[in-house]
Amino acid sequence: MGSPQDLTTLGIDPLVAAAATSAPEFIPAGDDRPATLVIATGDRRRTALLEDALVAAARRVGASPLAPRLVEDTRLPLTAFGVASEQFTGRLYRTGFDLALPADTLVADYGSVELRLAAAYAPGLDDASDLGVVVNGQRVATLPFGVDNGQIFKARMIELPLSAFRPGPNRVEIEARTPRAGDADCNPNMQISGAPRFLMMAGSSIAVPALARMARLPDLSGTLASGRTGAGRAGPLRIAPAAFDAATLSAAGTLYLAIALAAPEIPPLEFVATDASDPRGALVVGAAADLPPGLAALVASTAARSPVPTPGVRPCRTGSTTPSRALPPPGRTPACCSPAASTPRTPAAPGPATTPCSTPGAARSSRPRPGWALPAACRIFWAACAIWAARRRRWLSMTAPRW
Incomplete structure (x- = not known):
């Protein structure tokens, strides 16, 4: 691939090099040379773009056969x-x-x-x-x-x-x-x-053997602890911003800073494109709307395998007025959390307010509850006291005379 003059110096027939300017030419394998695909371009920038396109195409085609075989049990x-x-x-x-x-x-x-x-x-x-x-x-x-x-x-x-x-x-x-x-x-x-x-x-x-599985995937805490794109992988930390705006780049920089602080040594950084077929892996940072179609479909399939509760809806037991922390059985929705019960209605007259997770007839006071600032402060204070007491006991055990 190159200009017609460069191809001629490589031993390509001048007629073939000239014809390759309009369409790629294929030279079959001979006795003294392998099969050759000839692409003639007069612009070095276009040559570089074609090289990148060919490398990306080869990566997509060769990613599956070159991938190691998955083995378990x-x-x-x-x-x-x-x-x-x-x-x-x-x-x-x-x-x-x-x-x-x-x-x-x-x-x-x-x-x-x-x-x-x-x-x-x-x-x-x-x-x-x-x-x-x-x-x-x-x-x-x-x-x-x-x-x-x-x-x-x-x-x-x-x-x-x-x-x-x-x-x-x-x-x-x-x-x-x-x-x-x-x-x-x-x-x-x-x-x-x-x-x-x-x-x-x-x-x-x-x-x-049969392998144990982690509770969540991907495990970003393990990534932050290792300071690498994958567990045990050598090389730079690969981050793929979904968009190159100020907010996305700021989030990517914050993530890299957290990884660098947690890692044993500062990992080298490499910005790459969001290519789902790249077998080397990368950390993708960005909004869901900015993801490419292939990567968005991959994220959607992963999320479908790990369902999460709908935000803002807390399931509760049937016939109970208190919310429950356990999810309802599959295929069974309590009456207090059904869509009909959760649909807000316009009250005919002022009265006590109800919540989606309350049974009909059970009213709660509309008076605002005290915030969580005081209980949170108490919990922090007692945690600090417990840490201080544990350190004091450890210090006393180290300084006490041993008989």
Whole structure:
């Protein structure tokens, strides 16, 4: 992609380069060159815009196939993740695969991920030879190669702690160190014509247990604590303003300030576009009316899975004059909270006021109740007293003589 002169210098036929100014030209693959799509533009600004459009289109097309496989409460062979059976003759064998946990997974040490390994190693390896499993850059399991005559693992189970994983994408790597005593000589002929030292078989598998889920999604408190766009992700903090007006940018700046204060170190900031197909993720800040259609539909589907009570309406028990904190059973609406009872009516004459959550005939005084300022002040005062008393007891326990 470029001007006709630039395309000609790259080896494109001048006739094809000239024809590509009106419409893209496709050159089929040949013996000495791959298939080529030729786009000729005379304006560098237009070239940059076309490059951005092609990158965005490739991201939308390739986001789904390149996304790691979602695994939960199942066992899958490693061949499903692209790990093939192969022989290795060198000193350090390394392979890996990506898997994803649900985004609302609660990660803790209540279970483990089982890796059943089918492999073999040759005899005569050094004492330092071993096999290790690395999860998200952290070595979590080690299997020594302690048999001098070699060994075959048909279904060797290796437990990986669940706390090493995180919600979303995870990277699992298998490393096998297979040094020998003769490797110190560094003989190239021995390395080229040497016998296989490690064999990775196709019978290996991985099992992820049933996972606990968080009570809310997304968990912004976890995001504020980590100081990153996603749990455990490296790189800048990505914030996508839905609009570039003063109010939205002010809210985005306030959010970044809160994250920077809560994080161990100040994270780098990157402003990105509100692209729902971007697999890297971002924090979207803005009003609901400013969201793009694709992102608005995604937010609406998430809200539909987590219903919340209607603001301003407090459900109450049937036949009771006091509001209840529990929601009514599905498909059953108390009479005191029905739409007919909640519809305001014009009173014929002045009288006692009623509320949507009061049964007919039960009137309440229209006199204004005292505000919550005094009870709130009392609660703050008693909380301060409790904190002071706890600190005083701790200080006395530290300064008291011990016998």
